[in-house]
Amino acid sequence: MQQPVLVIGAGQAGLAAGFYLRKAGASFVIVDAGRRIGDSWRARYDSLTLFTPRQFSTLPGLEFIGNRELYPDRDEFAEYLETYAARFSLPVRLGHLVARLVQLDDGAFEATFQNGETIKADDVIVATGGFQVPIIPELVRRFGGEVLQLTTATYRNPHHLPDGPVLIIGDGASGRDIAIECRKLQSVILAAGGPRKLFPERLLGKSIWWWLNLAGVLRAPADSWIGRRLKSADAFPDRGNGNTSLAKRGVRLASRLVDASGDEARFADGSSANVRTVIWAVGYRDDSSWLQVPGGTDQNGTFLHREGVSPVKGLYFVGRPWQRNRASALIMGAGPDAEQIVAQLLGRRQEAAAR
Structure with missing residues (x-):
């Protein structure tokens, strides 16, 4: 049986x-x-x-x-x-x-x-x-105990954060959304890993998902030419959270985080910033x-x-x-x-x- x-x-x-x-x-x-x-x-x-x-x-x-x-x-x-x-x-x-x-x-x-x-x-x-399980890189150990560190799994809303600059690491959809809402209360830095491709939210009055579905793009096999391109680009819709929109809202866009010490974050372009909160938004495992x-x-x-x-x-x-x-x-x-x-x-x- x-x-x-x-x-x-x-x-x-x-x-x-x-x-x-x-x-x-x-x-x-x-x-x-x-x-x-x-x-x-x-x-x-x-x-x-x-x-x-x-x-x-x-x-x-x-x-x-x-x-x-x-x-x-x-x-x-x-x-x-x-x-x-x-x-x-x-x-x-x-x-x-x-x-x-x-x-x-x-x-x-x-x-x-x-x-x-x-x-x-x-x-x-x-x-x-x-x-x-949120991915937490080894750099988490470089920040001092005075810095509150969260992930997209433990962050709830900006009202729960202490006063002071917020550093969000990872410019995916969640990282960008969190950056926008945190900026309403605090100064915000968004650190990206590299160029991020976004596609328009709507095209000719219809959702971009409607067009992608109609064209069969979303059903393309993972190992096909289209599938490999989509996977490599990892693009998502620009729902008012593109780089230009973020900059207009006062979000500072930074390059990749490469090091930290105490409350200081250091970026790949040689710049740095003192932060009070770090939110890791670099994906899951x-x-x-x-x-x-x-x-x-x-x-x-x-x-x-x-x-x-x-x-x-x-x-x-x-x-x-x-x-x-x-x-x-x-x-x-x-x-x-x-x-x-x-x-x-x-x-x-x-x-x-x-x-």
Whole structure:
């Protein structure tokens, strides 16, 4: 008798996988560490809005209520996820943090949760997302104790910061958004790693995402010419946070941070600045320490897969950045990627049952 599919993570990727498993009539359970569905979004900084407008921020089978052209905030999307799970009666077990996943001698998997419970499964879909542990470079040790240091995971809003200059390291979408809101109360320096490419938010009256989706750019395979160009550029929409806009708002744009001492930050162009707060916004890394399955990760702890299929039989992924294409890291890509993975998983089960 086959055991239920175990889906780890009840974010957009895990719920999308649940939708297709439910649609196929498969037995499954979704586990999540949070107390509520959507807590991973509620834990982000207060002013966070999604990368894409509502029309491109939906999961299969349920529209996002509201203006299709505007960007939902973190709480709206968290509520959408809760509504989604309830609408399709998805079996989610909250408060279940996976501490360890191993593969047994018979090929099945056993997950041990932080509360000591265990569950066995013949197939596992890892849907833990690509934003797990903030990257904190070694330079963090160079600043003195008088400097408050935060990450995009621990920063909430500018009202919680002490008086004094704020240095934000990393000029991605989050770094730029945080720089703009902090500038309302403090002087702000934004340190970039190199030239940043932004594309227009709208073109001929329509969202740039509409055009990219229409042209098929977002569905281009990761190893295609277009995919490689997109990955290299790592561009995102200019929503009023381009370099010119930042400068007009009084944000000082600095070159790459190369050293620090006490409260002094030193940059690649030879300039320096004294700061009171540092916010690290240089990206995230995976926490794969719980995945104790040989062949599931490489020697650096990176999840191993090809388009979401692990070399380990019965192990799958959904929601990995560039899992299949640029859309894979966006809400709009969760559904298509989940549909493909669930089809492969169930297809393999049917083949095994027919033997």
